[in-house]
Amino acid sequence: MGGEQKSLRVGIAGLGTVGGGLLNLLADQPEAGDGRLKVTAVSARDRTRKREADISAYAWFDDPCELAASPDIDVFVELIGGSDGPAKRAVEIALGRGTHVVTANKALLAVHGAALAALSEKTAAALLYEAAVGGGMPIVKALKESLAGTHVVAVSGILNGTCNFLLTEMEASGRSFEDVLADAQRRGFAEADPTTDVSGTDAAHKICILGAIAFSAAPDFAKATIEGVDTVTLLDIRMAGKLGYKIKLLAKAERVGESVRVHVHPALLPVAHPLAQIGGALNAAMVDAEPVGRLTFIGRGAGAGPTAAAVAADLIDLVYDAHRPVFGRPVKALKQRGSVGAAEQGRYYVRLLVHDRPGVIAAVSNELGRAGVSIESFLQDPGEAGADVPIVLTTRPGPRQALNAAVDAIAGLEVTAAAPRVIPIEDGAGAPRNWS
């Protein structure tokens, strides 16, 4: 029953941890897809490299593009990575000739998703990518299929395990970002070149993709606002903690009228926020949609196992011929949505570093008052006192512009010892009204 079942010949390009995990999983679970999945060919950089999986039974291709062009595969699994180069060329070749593609490549989808969706539609070849976002957490399918009858208001998440691990470790160990990163690199939890992760780029790729599905619009990576975790200090994590907040790298796509805002930035979340408790390398995604309310997904966002399982799920969808348009709607039905920049309104955390002398609080308060910024809480913690004293405050909801004016003025005060730090507060309110 279901759509007619097909027997699929699978070619896998990229035999790193995920590719190896996939070979293991399909060998271990011969009944996956009711036995209608058969790996027939592979491609990787080095045929002779020692691997856990025995690849001698598969046809070998030195060039992934040749594998993608092979008439002897029905599905091309792309596990090469990168938004351009061989991954893109190979995927284009496969789709161009009507071969289905399953990929874990978020950069490719975020940057070239619109063109690839058009190509997929032209040749009726599926392009599936559950593994690109959230590892084994089935957030792509949930948005594309389970929430297809709803109005999504916002998708937010913790989508980069490395960043979350670093922030969690800083808080737990009281060590600096640089220390914790170096340690994570030694232990293999962070890449030798961690730029894509710590800069927020990886999380931005992922939230662009989720936003595209959620709002029926092609992904537009160039319009995302991105700030990473490399600017987060231990001092801010500690001071935020004293006020009842966690600092997390928040990735969020939200509707603003008919436009979309896609942003990645450090944010203060109240400890009771569903995403505040997500520790270590876990990922989480939260969807606010009418009339469903709020859905939260938590899982391991990376690693060979979860990613391979997500690729396998996509392959099994193909066995059942159960795929949808790339971003949930046909390309012609995707909406042209404008992008808006960082929020102009909100609550903010402001941390100052001032010389410890009388009259400082008055001077700071004066500037805030002059700019019309309303203060919610104010903390000068003697426990943190060194030569200079940190002062933190949170604002009531108000325009960012007014706050910027006040912060600029405070930065110019003679008592100010370092540039003030402003971090948005995400309250997690604004869940849709109870529609029922």
Add this chain to the structure above:
Amino acid sequence: MGGEQKSLRVGIAGLGTVGGGLLNLLADQPEAGDGRLKVTAVSARDRTRKREADISAYAWFDDPCELAASPDIDVFVELIGGSDGPAKRAVEIALGRGTHVVTANKALLAVHGAALAALSEKTAAALLYEAAVGGGMPIVKALKESLAGTHVVAVSGILNGTCNFLLTEMEASGRSFEDVLADAQRRGFAEADPTTDVSGTDAAHKICILGAIAFSAAPDFAKATIEGVDTVTLLDIRMAGKLGYKIKLLAKAERVGESVRVHVHPALLPVAHPLAQIGGALNAAMVDAEPVGRLTFIGRGAGAGPTAAAVAADLIDLVYDAHRPVFGRPVKALKQRGSVGAAEQGRYYVRLLVHDRPGVIAAVSNELGRAGVSIESFLQDPGEAGADVPIVLTTRPGPRQALNAAVDAIAGLEVTAAAPRVIPIEDGAGAPRNWS
């Protein structure tokens, strides 16, 4: 692209809050399923009842079985409820003639799922039921599709919002079960006859279904072990809290060798357990699977909006002809799995009520020691002292049988004022090893 799209004529039986919500949603979201869903006929008890939705445009059937038999619908949506009676007859009629069925009826699936799956397969009519478990939380699809390539070890969850609401309210307000239930009934949060909810039956229906998908076995409701929340006292909630636990109604299906254990019972969860923080009427499900690790889903488990959205998602699956076998695998591939009863091993919470006199602790400890029960923590809280004194203890992992012997002996002691209460502790450990 995708499977060939069909235009589906939908007949809805049952126009209560969920049926009304579905009509609203489909009217509000004409693009759902890319416009290929059209409600054409409805059935309910009373045609003239005042409704929010205008039903004059739909063909009317007094009898849901006649609607199910109508050649003018492609999908029969069953929102009547109940494991037997008209719901069962109508679903059998629809499936029998090859008409797809979408239902929110957990009792029907849990009790008659095996026979219905066979019928569905015989006529190639889909039987979809995302709305039956967890409301808008897409746990059925996640297990059936996203985790199709994995080995599920256990599924556990908080699957009855009414029970969770009652427990949360008891803890927050310090009122008794009876008080809180009466209040919830007045406010419409609990049914006039709450038996199905508070007895654990509803949660058991749901976990039977999830276990069937997770372990590729027909659901076997008769074999489930069920205890409800009606036996939970405020005293136990308070004492558990002092030890760092929450009492939740846990529904769990787990593999035990080649058998399955399906049980619903009050359990102590450490506050850090993913399910411990689920408050109010929320639902949550946690899946442990190889090689994915642990996935957690949180959402509103009931209500017109979430349930209607889940029904709509199933309908859209049918538009894309994207359905799978009823429990994920063809009926002939479903495994015969034995059922095992309540766990014979574990950690337990034991609460005694004793007369306040010297030597009590020694007497109790003697009996525990004699039976070989190893104590982890022991608390006699003077704050709880009345005429009689509660003593609570938690055990180290050990056989339930030994504990029962000790508890029986303690119950017979002259100092014991009331029957001891034993509640299993669910540590939430046992997540699969990191497979990657």
